[in-house]
Amino acid sequence: IAGITQAPTSQILAAGRRMTLRCTQDMRHNAMYWYRQDLGLGLRLIHYSNTAGTTGKGEVPDGYSVSRANTDDFPLTLASAVPSQTSVYFCASSDSRHSGANVLTFGAGSRLTVL
Amino acid sequence: GQNIDQPTEMTATEGAIVQINCTYQTSGFNGLFWYQQHAGEAPTFLSYNVLDGLEEKGRFSSFLSRSKGYSYLLLKELQMKDSASYLCAAMDSNYQLIWGAGTKLIIKP
Numbered sequence: 001i002a003g004i005t006q007a008p009t010s011q012i013l014a015a016g017r018r019m020t021l022r023c024t025q026d027m028r029h030n031a032m033y034w035y036r037q038d039l040g041l042g043l044r045l046i047h048y049s050n051t052a053g054t055t056g057k058g059e060v061p062d063g064y065s066v067s068r069a070n071t072d073d074f075p076l077t078l079a080s081a082v083p084s085q086t087s088v089y090f091c092a093s094s095d096s097r098h099s100g101a102n103v104l105t106f107g108a109g110s111r112l113t114v115l
Numbered sequence: 116g117q118n119i120d121q122p123t124e125m126t127a128t129e130g131a132i133v134q135i136n137c138t139y140q141t142s143g144f145n146g147l148f149w150y151q152q153h154a155g156e157a158p159t160f161l162s163y164n165v166l167d168g169l170e171e172k173g174r175f176s177s178f179l180s181r182s183k184g185y186s187y188l189l190l191k192e193l194q195m196k197d198s199a200s201y202l203c204a205a206m207d208s209n210y211q212l213i214w215g216a217g218t219k220l221i222i223k224p
Contacts, residue, residue, distance in 0.1 A: 042119065042214030043158075043202070090157060098210050100145040100165055106157035 002027050004107035006091050012113045013081050021076045021110045023091035031097040032074040033058075033104070034066060036087040043090070049074055050097050081114045088112075117141045119215035121203050126221045127193055135188045135201050135218045143208020147179050147186045150202040152217065158202055161188070190220075198222045 007022045025032065034046040045058030049068040063085060065077045074093075078085055091107040118140045127133040139147065146165040150158040164170055164179035164186060176189040188201055200217040207213060 040216055042204075042216045043212075044214075045212070100206065100210075101163050102146075102206065102210065102212075103148075103160045103163065104150075104158075104212075106159070108157050 004091055004093060004105060006089075006107035006110050008110060009108070010111040010113075012115065013078075015082055015114055016080050019078045019081055019112070021078075021089055021091075021112070023074045023076070023107060024072050025074075025091075025093045025105075026072065027093060027105065028071060029093035029095055029105070030071070031094045031102075032068065033092040033094075034064070034074070034076045035090045035092065036060065037090060037109075038087050046076065046089075048097065078112075081112075083114045086112060086114045117205075117207060117213045119203055119205060119213050121201075121215040121218045123216070124219045124221065126223060127190075129193055129195060129222055129224050131193050132189065132191050133193060133220065135190075135203075135220065137186045137188070137203035137215060139184050139186070139203070139205040139213065139215075141205045141207040141213055144181060145206040145208065145210055147177075148204040148206070148212070149177055149186075149188045150204065151199050152202055153199045161201075193222050195222050195224070 004025045030051045033048045035043040047066040049055045052071045089110045092104040121137045149161040152158040162177035169178045174191045202217045203215040204212045
């Protein structure tokens, strides 16, 4: 089934630890995104990639890094996790970021708790 | 600044009609999106409007007024499975999506 796979589904992490959330898509979409979703707030963009080999900062990039070595994979790394990074993380993809009808396909999400 | 406003929660009865409103303020405008998100799941695309007017898609319709910075999602013949959060998002001139916090729709029998 075409779509986006995220791993892990959920994780409890001690503060200060390094963590990588994995994201893989099989739709050959050019653009990929990482969002966080917190209660009472809209989805907030962390980082994005317009195409393989390029990345950009979103609204809340501090404490996170990404890489886009190929079209399919877009991992998100927390170098040293802090409790404020407790959230649900969604990876998404689309044909093109620079398009009005830019419909996003989302992964199932990764629930991260930092203690 | 850029902003999206939508009600936090709404309640409706099975079989009825409900309208979820969304107002937006963005730097430029490249369209308005509605997504549906069931609890614990990923958002899924419902509709996209870039021109004024009503777009109908089965039981769901979406309306846009660019001059008023206003959109609504209309759900007809409500079913229990329509219980979900509905996310409004506006795209600005840089193709950046500005998301609302979502409207939680509760359907009662």
